[in-house]
Amino acid sequence: MRASRTPVRRGAAMTTAAPSPRVLDHPSRDDIRLEGVLHALSDPQRLLIVRELARRAAELTCSDFELPVTKSTSTHHFRVLREAGVIQQIYRGTAKLNALRRPDLDTLFPGLLDSVLLAATRQEERSARGDSPSGGRVG
Amino acid sequence: MRASRTPVRRGAAMTTAAPSPRVLDHPSRDDIRLEGVLHALSDPQRLLIVRELARRAAELTCSDFELPVTKSTSTHHFRVLREAGVIQQIYRGTAKLNALRRPDLDTLFPGLLDSVLLAATRQEERSARGDSPSGGRVG
DNA sequence: CCCGTACTACGATGCTTATCGTACGAGGGC
DNA sequence: GCCCTCGTACGATAAGCATCGTAGTACGGG
Numbered sequence: 001m002r003a004s005r006t007p008v009r010r011g012a013a014m015t016t017a018a019p020s021p022r023v024l025d026h027p028s029r030d031d032i033r034l035e036g037v038l039h040a041l042s043d044p045q046r047l048l049i050v051r052e053l054a055r056r057a058a059e060l061t062c063s064d065f066e067l068p069v070t071k072s073t074s075t076h077h078f079r080v081l082r083e084a085g086v087i088q089q090i091y092r093g094t095a096k097l098n099a100l101r102r103p104d105l106d107t108l109f110p111g112l113l114d115s116v117l118l119a120a121t122r123q124e125e126r127s128a129r130g131d132s133p134s135g136g137r138v139g
Numbered sequence: 140m141r142a143s144r145t146p147v148r149r150g151a152a153m154t155t156a157a158p159s160p161r162v163l164d165h166p167s168r169d170d171i172r173l174e175g176v177l178h179a180l181s182d183p184q185r186l187l188i189v190r191e192l193a194r195r196a197a198e199l200t201c202s203d204f205e206l207p208v209t210k211s212t213s214t215h216h217f218r219v220l221r222e223a224g225v226i227q228q229i230y231r232g233t234a235k236l237n238a239l240r241r242p243d244l245d246t247l248f249p250g251l252l253d254s255v256l257l258a259a260t261r262q263e264e265r266s267a268r269g270d271s272p273s274g275g276r277v278g
Numbered sequence: 279c280c281c282g283t284a285c286t287a288c289g290a291t292g293c294t295t296a297t298c299g300t301a302c303g304a305g306g307g308c
Numbered sequence: 309g310c311c312c313t314c315g316t317a318c319g320a321t322a323a324g325c326a327t328c329g330t331a332g333t334a335c336g337g338g
Contacts, residue, residue, distance in 0.1 A: 022334075034262050038255070039181035042174050043326080063284070073327055075286060080325095094284045094335045109258035111250060119173050119248035126169070161304080182296080202314065212297055214316060219295090233305045233314045 022091045024082065029104040032085030037109070040084035041116055045069060046077050050086060050100065054117050059097040161230040163221065168243040171224030176248070179223035180255055184208060185216050189225060189239065193256050198229075198236035 041047055045067055052065060067074055078098060081087045088099045105113045180186055184206050191204060206213055217237060220226045227238045244252045 030265070034255075034258050035181050035183055035186060038177050038186075042178035042181055044174055045326090047174060047177075061284080069326085070328060071285070072287090072329075076326070079286095091285095091334090096285065109254065109261065111254035112258050115248065115250035115254045116173075116177070119251050122248065123173050184296090200314080208296085209298060210315070211299075211317090215296070218316095230304090230315095235315065 024089050024091070026082060026088060027085045029085070029101075029108065032104065032108055034109060034112075036084040037086055037105070037112070040081050040086050043077065043080075045073075046081055046086075047116075047120055049077060049081065049098075051117060051120055053087065053098060053100045054102075054113075059099045061095040061097060063095075163228050163230075165221060165227060166224045168224070168240075168247065171243065171247055173248060173251075175223040176225055176244070176251070179220050179225050182216065182219075184212075185220055185225075186255075186259060188216065188220065188237075190256060190259055192226065192237060192239045193241075193252075198238045200234040200236060202234075 041050060048067065049065055053060060062071075062074055062078055065074070067077075069077075078087070078089065078096075082089050085101060085104065088101050090097050100113075102113065180189060187206065188204055192199060201210075201213055201217055204213070206216075208216075217226070217228065217235075221228050224240060224243065227240050229236050239252075241252065
């Protein structure tokens with residue numbers, strides 16, 4: 001079942017040879033749905049990816065992340081994030097660069113990404129301190 | 140599950156010391172997980188419930204919501220919200236009152252709930268105006 | 279031209295979940 | 309007492325999804 005498979009192209013029309021840009025399908029800004037974004041962020045691996053992208057504030061390749069899952073699963077998570085409109089992915093050579101779609105997200109849902117990132121950081125700090133349920137040192 | 144098949148006996152009348160009259164299990168504040176909250180909010184029905192609870196700023200019975208699902212499914216969604224720590228549920232007579240756990244959420248994840256609610260409102264306004272993709276207007 | 283690296287597609291698997299219908303318990307009104 | 313309403317539990321079902329392994333494509337370097 002090999003030779004008849006479609007080449008790489010995922011969204012682009014293959015009318016031309018499409019030499020350089022192996023383009024990936026991204027939702028346009030106005031197609032981004034809040035529920036989809038929340039769902040994308042509700043997975044620990046994906047939340048980790050997003051936090052790292054925000055922290056480094058740079059375009060990172062998929063292999064820059066050291067996730068405790070296989071590469072197949074990584075690919076899956078990156079795709080979910082991309083299709084939800086959270087990240088942007090572009091090929092460069094053999095690598096694929098990932099970047100947060102911060103401007104779009106901030107325009108659509110002001111403050112959402114920031115509060116999620118803050119919440120994730122606080123939660124991590126809390127558990128790092130040892131989360132005693134009845135202790136309640138918060139605030 | 141949590142309490143398995145506890146027959147929900149009313150506490151006062153029974154001869155045996157009924158431990159839980161009609162009390163529901165809620166996670167303590169420090170057990171609330173960001174991922175769980177995001178996941179709970181990523182379902183359209185549940186997001187609707189939360190928005191309505193925030194809008195009315197009151198305790199509402201389950202049947203105050205007119206969801207396009209059966210009662211069983213409603214119960215399911217309320218349970219998910221409760222177990223994620225998003226809402227609080229208490230029995231009063233035959234009804235069950237639902238309330239947002241806003242203080243807890245705001246303490247744990249400052250600004251998160253507000254930005255989700257704002258995002259939901261904005262998204263609704265956007266689609267009410269006719270959601271033309273690529274015709275974007277920036278705010 | 280061959281090979282290694284980066285990533286993907288496909289298929290499988292097992293878990294979660296959103297939904298329903300039905301039967302039932304708890305409380306209040308008559 | 310009887311029964312009605314509110315909500316639950318249980319079982320079923322179908323879909324979704326996180327994960328893996330394997331086999332494959334794309335690109336750049338020797």
